[in-house]
Amino acid sequence: MRRTITGFSNPTVKFLRSLREKKHRRREGKFLAEGLRLLTDARACGILPEQLVMASGRPPHPLLDELERAVVASGGEVIEMDEDILAKVTGKDNPQAVAGVFAEFDTRLAGIDRHAAPIWLVAQALRDPGNLGTMLRTGDAVGAGGLILIDDCADPFSVEAVRASMGAVFTQRIGTARWDEFIPWLRSGPGQLVAASLRDPTDYRQAAYAAPCFLLIGNESQGLPETYEAECDLRVTIPMRGRADSLNAAVAGAVLAYEALARLEG
Amino acid sequence: MRRTITGFSNPTVKFLRSLREKKHRRREGKFLAEGLRLLTDARACGILPEQLVMASGRPPHPLLDELERAVVASGGEVIEMDEDILAKVTGKDNPQAVAGVFAEFDTRLAGIDRHAAPIWLVAQALRDPGNLGTMLRTGDAVGAGGLILIDDCADPFSVEAVRASMGAVFTQRIGTARWDEFIPWLRSGPGQLVAASLRDPTDYRQAAYAAPCFLLIGNESQGLPETYEAECDLRVTIPMRGRADSLNAAVAGAVLAYEALARLEG
Numbered sequence: 392m393r394r395t396i397t398g399f400s401n402p403t404v405k406f407l408r409s410l411r412e413k414k415h416r417r418r419e420g421k422f423l424a425e426g427l428r429l430l431t432d433a434r435a436c437g438i439l440p441e442q443l444v445m446a447s448g449r450p451p452h453p454l455l456d457e458l459e460r461a462v463v464a465s466g467g468e469v470i471e472m473d474e475d476i477l478a479k480v481t482g483k484d485n486p487q488a489v490a491g492v493f494a495e496f497d498t499r500l501a502g503i504d505r506h507a508a509p510i511w512l513v514a515q516a517l518r519d520p521g522n523l524g525t526m527l528r529t530g531d532a533v534g535a536g537g538l539i540l541i542d543d544c545a546d547p548f549s550v551e552a553v554r555a556s557m558g559a560v561f562t563q564r565i566g567t568a569r570w571d572e573f574i575p576w577l578r579s580g581p582g583q584l585v586a587a588s589l590r591d592p593t594d595y596r597q598a599a600y601a602a603p604c605f606l607l608i609g610n611e612s613q614g615l616p617e618t619y620e621a622e623c624d625l626r627v628t629i630p631m632r633g634r635a636d637s638l639n640a641a642v643a644g645a646v647l648a649y650e651a652l653a654r655l656e657g
Numbered sequence: 658m659r660r661t662i663t664g665f666s667n668p669t670v671k672f673l674r675s676l677r678e679k680k681h682r683r684r685e686g687k688f689l690a691e692g693l694r695l696l697t698d699a700r701a702c703g704i705l706p707e708q709l710v711m712a713s714g715r716p717p718h719p720l721l722d723e724l725e726r727a728v729v730a731s732g733g734e735v736i737e738m739d740e741d742i743l744a745k746v747t748g749k750d751n752p753q754a755v756a757g758v759f760a761e762f763d764t765r766l767a768g769i770d771r772h773a774a775p776i777w778l779v780a781q782a783l784r785d786p787g788n789l790g791t792m793l794r795t796g797d798a799v800g801a802g803g804l805i806l807i808d809d810c811a812d813p814f815s816v817e818a819v820r821a822s823m824g825a826v827f828t829q830r831i832g833t834a835r836w837d838e839f840i841p842w843l844r845s846g847p848g849q850l851v852a853a854s855l856r857d858p859t860d861y862r863q864a865a866y867a868a869p870c871f872l873l874i875g876n877e878s879q880g881l882p883e884t885y886e887a888e889c890d891l892r893v894t895i896p897m898r899g900r901a902d903s904l905n906a907a908v909a910g911a912v913l914a915y916e917a918l919a920r921l922e923g
Contacts, residue, residue: 435900521787525905534898562900596919632800634701634828639791645908646915653862
């Protein structure tokens, strides 16, 4: 289906704008991804938007034309609107010329196959959507299976997280769970739980990683609760040679993930 | 000196607000750092603000009291203002209760002693102030000497970069230069220039790093110009096991820096 929207007050415009807020995303079970690059990445993963939104009078682009045909063929909707209306939807001065509405993915642990990958990233109370998206991107890069979000984290389906993931939101499995749901799930099968810790003297380069390896990173300002660390199989420390006592959470996850990758492959 | 500001239209308030914009920072040669944590870090590095700005009627805090005395003793100024005026200065709904005005540091390469540290980070056309601050923070963590910014980068003295640096803006040397100034400076002494590259098959874990080691990271979306890579002593690649072809710039810098640190110390 294909239609054109000409007014700001159109209910579809209101719906699209509402997806910038978590409560509306949750209610609708939908999220927004902006930009041709992200939409092309999604399609390469076999995921098409339910609605494809684009500016009227945009210059033709072969990838966008293909995407348009694929969306229509799959029963999705193509919506055109003036650039200034699209700018309201994407909430930026210089709007991406195209955006897609996707159904949120199932984030229950029960749906995750731990044997699908040697590495999994796990983040606890990660508050920054940019960090969350960057961890998804890193997960893709190290061939991780996905990112499991423990306790109250930023929303992986926020526009900021999706953008920072650079498409990895479509390649990485995303799980969400409370700690007391995660631990029983983890212990119901094989899996080594490794905490990035400031309390333990085991250097991250000396540790014996084993697949499937779950790398756990704590909150940006608090780190991991001590009781959580105590339940891990391994606590490893990344050396700090300067004045500061911690790394950015996404950086810590990446340094650890690349070390685990090299050791598991080596 | 100590004074209290009661009106929004006070010229000092206008001055402080103007420091949120690069052109004003450049003209004044000053920058803003917000929050007691950052100001305490600065003081621990022997750097005091020229002006200390705080909310009137703030609850007493021993670290802030000490800071206040130190600023006054050094000939600096302590300025109190109502919380709603301070919120205008810091530009946030929930303002940090304290901010400092610092003189910008000298960023000329001539002032940098390359022998001061085994590792230096170098970023080319890095556009995101958060990435820039995160690289400073990582530099501190690996014991790097500083961050050299090549071509048009985000401003290291922006509020966002200073905040993301978590105080490392005060511990790391910051250099700024065009490429054609940087290369002659680098080649005027010892120094290995290592590019994070997508073009070269040398795995970053197999490379022979040598101090002083300058780790060069390219622009977030373009990477490094090929001609720049060609001038490097070593081009190393971080493996990508997924769909994406690149990492977040600050993440790539950190993975490389931690590998170089381990190898140079090992």
